[in-house]
Amino acid sequence: MNNSMANVLNAALGWLTKALDAPSAKAVVFGVQIGGHLFVEGLLLVVILFLLSQKSYKPPKRPLTRKEIEDLCDEWVPDSLIPPITEEMQYEPPVLESSAGPHAIVDGKEVVNFASANYLGFIGHEKLLESCTSAVEKYGVGSCGPRGFYGTIDVHLDCEARIAKFLGTPDSILYSYGLSTMFSAIPAFSKKGDIVVADEGVHWGIQNGLYLSRSTIVYFKHNDMKSLEAALEKIVVENSKRAKKQRRYIVVEALYQNSGQIAPLDEIVKLKEKYRFRVLLDESNSFGVLGHSGRGLTEYCKVPVDKIDIITAAMGHALAAEGGFCTGSSRVIEHQRLSSSGYVFSASLPPYLARAAITAIDILDENPELLKKLNANTSRLWKELSSVPGLSVASSQDSPIVFLRLKKPTGSAKDDLKLLENIVSRLLKEESVITVTSKRSTLDKCRLPVGIKLFISAGHTESDLLKAADSIRRVAASVFAEC
Template identity: 40%
Template sequence: YLRSTRASYFVPTSDVPHPPTSRRQSTLDSNDKRTSSTSASTQSARMELEALQARLGVALQQASANFQKVPGSAVLVRYIQSSYQNDPVRSAIELVLVLFFIRYLLSPSYSTHKQNYVKLREDEIDELIDDWAPEPLVAEQTPLEEAESERLPVIVGPTGPKVRLSNGRTVTNLASYNFYNFNSNEQIKEKAIQTLRTYGVGPCGPPQFYGTQDVHVKAEADIANYLGTEGCIVYAQSFSTVSSVIPAFCKRGDVIIADRAVNYSIRRGLQASRSHIKWFHHGDMDDLERAMKAVVKEQAKAKKLTRRFIVSEGLFETIGDSTDLPRLVVLKERYKFRIILDETWSFGVLGRTGRGLTEAQNVDPQQVDMIVGSLSGPLCAGGGFCAGAKDVVEHQRITSSAYTYSAALPAMLAMTASETVHLLQSNPDILTQCRQNIKAMRAQLDPRSDWVVCTSAPENPIMLLVLKPDVVKARKLSVDDQERLLMECADESLANGVMIARLKTRPYAHAIAAKGGGWYAQPALKVCITSALSKKDIEKAGVTIRHAITKVMTRKASSKST
């Protein structure tokens, strides 16, 4: 049965129908052609792929060879290999960050293809331009400033104790900082001319490069030896000195406690430092200690470690009095602060030999962290300086903007500073004559005048005369009224042969009032004493000034009553 059944499944091949021989042969030929063409295309693609791989291999070899020539490439390769073996996820994250950084660098800062971009028409652009009103670079002059500009006297010829004006009159000059008449010193003039012929007008280059000359090094050494500090750095501009020293050391997050009456240059430095500013009442050491205690307590709670500074002046520019330096040093040591002392107006003035407030109040100069001063006042030179420890000085040579980005001080002025420092140090009688004239002028003004009072220190050659508080209160005088009255007093004094000046409070008083705790500088007359005049000339000038003030104030009182 099995045999018969299996046999039934098999059919002889002769019984199966086949296609014709010619048709089957053509089908086989077409299949062979298709197979051969497919194999040929596959072989061509394989060859192209192999050629591409070869080119990529050569390019990778060249890139690898060039990369290996880069210094530190082997270290980078080892770092990537070890990092990938230990933590491949970290390598992937680093690669993503590198790609993101490259994309960030290559992407434009502003794209006009954003969805919120609004394309304006030409007429809309013109309308916006017409409506735009820029603020003026300089504010318009007030009527008081215009009147002052019209009355400014013009000096013809060199300055000195007696000067000739453009109108032909010769008047007594009490409006110059030439306290010791160094402008007329023939020895200084001769050395200045020799220096000018040797070094030229100016170095025309920044310090620390080709701008520093041997006279600058000598001036820095002379000032440091004169003050008794480890080092000194000389700046090219007096105004920019303290405003650059402060931000060189005080940064964001630091704390500065400053006197409310500090000058405009200091305030600019405080603003540039971006530190946390606190104020204490002028000359009030108890209020200063209160502020220092508050800072220490606040930082103890927050566990902050910040730098802390006290900023004050030797002789205050806007008031004329001096600070209590011994008490300042005691508080500094007790609460761990640093002191920045601006001696712009006290250097060359206070002390037996003019060394400043440290000599006048018997304080070791090395207890003051930074002593800032001017060379353009009583020294009749130019520029400024900062004296202190060597680290303090060297730090400024790199980080102080006014020193790094300014041309160096002209050699002639550096030599003049060295020479005048030597004269003050070797001949203290120069200061004695000036102080005698200060006493003579005070005797004619402060106790005898019914209208003004002197706020300056007894040894300050710049006498600031302000209207008495009872006069201001009785007449209800505003700041502008006081400015106008004092300007008329200066004009009346000039008409009688004595030229004096006024304290310039207008440029910055209102701008800094809010930041300075609402403090305003009171308008004042400025009388600059010089040793070049005799005691008799000083007394005569004092009488003239007193009579001029009395005449103006009496005239205003009578006109107001009528």
């Protein structure tokens, strides 16, 4: 039977071949002989093109009735503008009812405050209040314009000059908001096609600046110089042909607010010079804090400030003001005045805040004992907290940000954070000590483990430090015992 079927198919193919090869199946068009095969293939092509040109949906011949329209509208469910609210998002932070000094009022009771980065204790300082009052009387509250459009006031120029003089740099530039300094300065210098090597623990302001620059971003392990060198070496080898047209940067924090660790700037500068990169250093938490006179990480590591290409800092920490600044060479500063979005398009810093920053630097210059008191408080609390059950100190010993992490993580970042928030909540309710966890928003892509942060101030007394240490030991032991 199989043989008979094969014979029939062969016979049919033979007849079809003869039909297509017959003279009647051939034609001559413009002198070109077209066989039956070409005719059939051309016909199929026309059919395919016709089908492709037809609409996939034909509207109904009659218009929809009002009821049909209403039914379609009732069935349509628009996408939510925001993600669903989870339990983690339903968090209300404590509300201060006083200034955020070493002691504050929360819910009507006095607490010892370790949640504010008031490193030098300048919040509520008499001289700062007097300078702000006189500035408000002279200039008013705001500037009502960007720096390039009648927003520049003489006190802005005085503040820029004072910062540059204090740090020993040629020039500096003021920004209206601390975070905008970082995510405006980075895109002003780094563009698409450039390469930025950044520490994986940098804060969100730097992360956003890296994103806005559209540069190629390479992260190295937190404060790991071997990881940094490996990243630099790989980039140099893979991009040797583009070296002349490509700008390359190393971006680090002097004092990481996500870990409390201090960057080894001397080693970073050596790698920078070896592989020919530029360095952008954020001194937001180290300005006014590190070094024997508070000039930051360059003084702390004994590195000449001109070795660093760009230095940025927020003024809302040690100086107890607001805004930020970038300092460096005159060319670096002048470039930002026309190309940095946060400077060009934002209303300039309120004059009284610029005056407060100048006064704060003057006080620091005249009172070096403030740094000695801060360092003594840092060493004392670091030592006291080194024996807390279930927690370990992850920060550097000279860091005024004491960072506590779980000795035995649960394996889930959410569970770790929930456990730490329980400790922080009980510290406030039972011990009247306010601290914070390193809780991050959905925008923050920091890869470091979560922990509890205590910001030490020169205004804290020895009894404040002992109370905090005893309270944390007591509450942590209780929480871990319940687990």
